[in-house]
Amino acid sequence: xxxxxxxxxxxxxxxxxxxxxxxxxxxxxxxxxxxxxxxxxxxxxxxxxxxxxxxxxxxxxxxxxxxxxxxxxxxxxxxxxxxxxxxxxxxxxxxxxxxxxxxxxxxxxxxxxxxxxxxxxxxxxxxxxxxxxxxxxxxxxxxxxxxxxxxxxxxxxxxxxxxxxxxxxxxxxxxxxxxxxxxxxxxxxxxxxxxxxxxxxxxxxxxxxxxxxxxxxxxxxxxxxxxxxxxxxxxxxxxxxxxxxxxxxxxxxxxxxxxxxxxxxxxxxxxxxxxxxxxxxxxxxxx
Amino acid sequence: xxxxxxxxxxxxxxxxxxxxxxxxxxxxxxxxxxxxxxxxxxxxxxxxxxxxxxxxxxxxxxxxxxxxxxxxxxxxxxxxxxxxxxxxxxxxxxxxxxxxxxxxxxxxxxxxxxxxxxxxxxxxxxxxxxxxxxxxxxxxxxxxxxxxxxxxxxxxxxxxxxxxxxxxxxxxxxxxxxxxxxxxxxxxxxxxxxxxxxxxxxxxxxxxxxxxxxxxxxxxxxxxxxxxxxxxxxxxxxxxxxxxxxxxxxxxxxxxxxxxxxxxxxxxxxxxxxxxxxxxxxxxxxxxxxxxxxxxxxxxxxxxxxxxxxxxxxxxxxxxxxxxxxxxxxxxxxxxxxxxxxxxxxxxxxxxxxxxxxxxxxxxxxxxxxxxxxxxxx
Numbered sequence: 001x002x003x004x005x006x007x008x009x010x011x012x013x014x015x016x017x018x019x020x021x022x023x024x025x026x027x028x029x030x031x032x033x034x035x036x037x038x039x040x041x042x043x044x045x046x047x048x049x050x051x052x053x054x055x056x057x058x059x060x061x062x063x064x065x066x067x068x069x070x071x072x073x074x075x076x077x078x079x080x081x082x083x084x085x086x087x088x089x090x091x092x093x094x095x096x097x098x099x100x101x102x103x104x105x106x107x108x109x110x111x112x113x114x115x116x117x118x119x120x121x122x123x124x125x126x127x128x129x130x131x132x133x134x135x136x137x138x139x140x141x142x143x144x145x146x147x148x149x150x151x152x153x154x155x156x157x158x159x160x161x162x163x164x165x166x167x168x169x170x171x172x173x174x175x176x177x178x179x180x181x182x183x184x185x186x187x188x189x190x191x192x193x194x195x196x197x198x199x200x201x202x203x204x205x206x207x208x209x210x211x212x213x214x215x216x217x218x219x220x221x222x223x224x225x226x227x228x229x230x231x232x233x234x235x236x237x238x239x240x241x242x243x244x245x246x247x248x249x250x251x252x253x254x255x256x257x258x259x260x261x262x263x264x265x266x267x268x269x270x271x272x273x274x275x276x277x278x279x280x281x282x283x284x285x286x287x
Numbered sequence: 288x289x290x291x292x293x294x295x296x297x298x299x300x301x302x303x304x305x306x307x308x309x310x311x312x313x314x315x316x317x318x319x320x321x322x323x324x325x326x327x328x329x330x331x332x333x334x335x336x337x338x339x340x341x342x343x344x345x346x347x348x349x350x351x352x353x354x355x356x357x358x359x360x361x362x363x364x365x366x367x368x369x370x371x372x373x374x375x376x377x378x379x380x381x382x383x384x385x386x387x388x389x390x391x392x393x394x395x396x397x398x399x400x401x402x403x404x405x406x407x408x409x410x411x412x413x414x415x416x417x418x419x420x421x422x423x424x425x426x427x428x429x430x431x432x433x434x435x436x437x438x439x440x441x442x443x444x445x446x447x448x449x450x451x452x453x454x455x456x457x458x459x460x461x462x463x464x465x466x467x468x469x470x471x472x473x474x475x476x477x478x479x480x481x482x483x484x485x486x487x488x489x490x491x492x493x494x495x496x497x498x499x500x501x502x503x504x505x506x507x508x509x510x511x512x513x514x515x516x517x518x519x520x521x522x523x524x525x526x527x528x529x530x531x532x533x534x535x536x537x538x539x540x541x542x543x544x545x546x547x548x549x550x551x552x553x554x555x556x557x558x559x560x561x562x563x564x565x566x567x568x569x570x571x572x573x574x575x576x577x578x579x580x581x582x583x584x585x586x587x588x589x590x591x592x593x594x595x596x597x598x599x600x601x602x603x604x605x606x607x608x609x610x611x612x613x614x615x616x617x618x619x620x621x622x623x624x625x626x627x628x629x630x631x632x633x634x635x636x637x638x639x640x641x642x643x644x645x646x647x648x649x650x651x652x653x654x655x656x657x658x659x660x661x662x663x664x665x
Contacts, residue, residue, distance in 0.1 A: 195660050196656070196657070196660070200655075200656040200659050200660070202655075202659045202663075203652060203655040203656035203657075203658070203659040203660075204652055204655070204656075206651075206655040206658075206659065207648060207651035207652040207654070207655040207656075208648065208651075210647075210651050210655065211643075211644045211645075211647045211648040211651045212644050214643060214644070214647045214651070215639075215640045215641065215642075215643035215644035215647065216640060218639065218640070218643040219636050219637075219639050219640040219643065222439050222440050222636070222639055223440060223631060223636060225437070225438060225439075225440075226438055226440055226441070226628065226629045226630075226631050227627070227628040227629065228523060228626050228627070229517075229519050229520055229523045229626050229627065229628060230519060230522075230523055231518070231519050231522050231523075232522040232523075232525060232562065233561075233562065233565055234562050234565040234566045234569065235505050235508045235559070235562035235563050235565070235566045236566050236569065237525065237526045238505045238506055238507055238508045238509075238526075239503060239504075239505050239566055239570070240503070240504045240505070240506055243467070243502070243503050243504035244501060244502075244503045244570055245501055245502045245503070246499060246500070246501040246571075246574055247500050247501050247502065248471070248498060248499065248500035248501070249498070249499055249574065250497070250498045251476075251495050251496075251497050251498075252495060252496045252497075252498075253493060253494075253495055254494040254495060254496055255493075255494050256491055256492065256493050256494070257491070257492045257494065258489065258490070258491050258492075259489070259490045259492075260484075260487045260488070260489050260490075261487065261488045261490075262486055262487055262488075263483070263486050263487060263488055
């Protein structure tokens with residue numbers, strides 16, 4: 001009995017010494033741990049581990065199939081986090097237990113990921129494949145860099161195509177790339193990205209064509225002023241207005257034509273929650 | 288072949304008389320300031336013409352007695368030349384003036400006096416009415432100078448180098464048509480309403496067949512009766528103020544050139560008819576109210592009464608030359624409306640095109656970028 005107790009204690013000590021070592025390498029190893037963890041226990045907010053903040057990818061729904069892809073994505077997220085001093089998180093869940101995905105994302109971000117160390121802000125993407133819902137949430141610091149009006153829609157648009165095609169890894173990479181791009185823009189320009197400030201090639205091409213057309217019309221107008229010779233074509237000047245006598249007036253209804261067109265709608269049901277919460281930005285939707 | 292021409296001389300001092308634009312029915316001698324009414328001059332000249340005819344008879348009788356052998360000198364005019372050309376004697380200086388068949392009044396190249404050609408009128412209708420000149424040569428020059436202003440594509444040196452080479456007052460033959468018509472038009476009209484039904488935008492268009500008929504009268508619709516005068520130019524100087532139109536009298540033509548008509552009323556009428564047709568369409572369509580769109584399906588116009596008058600209308604013709612190319616301008620001798628085509632500096636035209644493009648581009652860019660963002664968001 002004493003030998004068994006000794007072995008058990010030895011194992012506990014070994015475990016106690018090895019844990020800090022594992023903690024040092026969580027950001028690299030986490031994905032494998034997460035994948036394993038997810039397959040074993042269904043998630044809920046209550047079941048999230050206390051050290052969730054150590055994970056930049058928490059894939060409970062097992063959407064990232066290969067370790068290689070997971071490592072690559074994790075590298076990307078870590079690089080962005082270090083570069084911009086932010087937290088950029090990807091989380092997948094299997095069941096929301098009736099909770100709104102945006103509220104779940106906000107709660108999780110506020111509870112686990114807010115810290116003083118990453119004071120440039122946090123952003124998290126949550127996907128629940130069972131109900132085909134997604135959410136992106138940001139804290140207030142991140143909202144100053146990625147605004148609900150412009151930055152969030154740009155992130156949403158970047159990953160929606162892949163998300164709809166069930167290409168989750170692609171969607172997560174799109175999300176990470178766009179976050180990196182928007183943070184780079186903020187750091188370079190000193191203000192959050194606004195499409196109104198960005199150069200639009202499409203807009204320029206159309207504007208150029210229209211401007212050339214307007215220039216041509218102006219030149220034709222000037223050319224037209226060089227001559228005032230033209231046929232009159234009618235005899236209104238010589239009409240005796242008092243002599244006009246309308247002798248017959250009839251208006252006959254013939255038929256009605258009806259055209260029905262479907263109103264254009266956004267191709268996803270995402271809704272911005274920029275004004276819905278004082279502490280979180282972003283939005284959510286279905287795919 | 289020579290014929291006797293007529294120009295009015297002052298009965299008091301024998302200086303040539305010319306009608307002063309805007310002087311009503313009176314003619315004043317520029318030299319002795321004697322003033323005569325149109326009726327007085329007509330009476331005096333009728334007496335002079337009778338005396339001249341008697342004198343010619345006596346003269347011809349003397350010439351018959353002493354004929355020269357003329358056959359050896361010069362060649363014979365062919366039939367075509369004879370048909371076109373007409374020679375006459377200037378009654379002021381006695382020089383022989385050659386003009387074409389349509390000339391009613393011309394300027395003597397030797398003494399500069401304007402001379403009317405009575406022989407021209409013989410086989411032609413006498414004009415019913417004349418609109419006397421109200422604008423003089425100086426008015427025409429001012430109008431021409433004014434016409435340059437504000438023309439951005441005018442060559443920079445045009446105003447300096449282009450001098451008025453000739454400026455002539457001329458009476459142009461016009462046919463004036465009075466028409467009373469019955470017009471019957473059928474139109475297609477629509478009323479459109481748009482509304483939203485759930486997720487759908489619905490557009491409903493009611494189609495109507497609209498019939499309108501009516502009568503109306505047009506007075507003095509002008510059609511120029513001269514082939515030489517371009518129709519577009521003559522329509523461009525319209526309208527004339529017919530309240531100043533008076534019965535024709537040759538006195539008003541003193542001092543001005545004139546052409547007789549070479550487009551008769553029958554040939555001119557279709558132009559008036561087309562203009563009346565277009566106006567009738569406008570009148571009937573203006574009564575189709577309460578619709579969002581209206582287009583003509585058919586229109587029938589029948590003339591129920593009509594008449595035409597032959598009138599002479601006053602026109603100033605200005606000729607200028609720029610870089611060896613002639614430019615002609617025409618001014619309504621009554622209202623002063625001047626029309627014409629100015630030369631265009633092609634380099635300036637391209638520059639203005641480019642400048643307008645560059646100026647508009649930034650504005651258009653911001654508008655298009657905004658629209659582009661809206662499109663991309665959808």
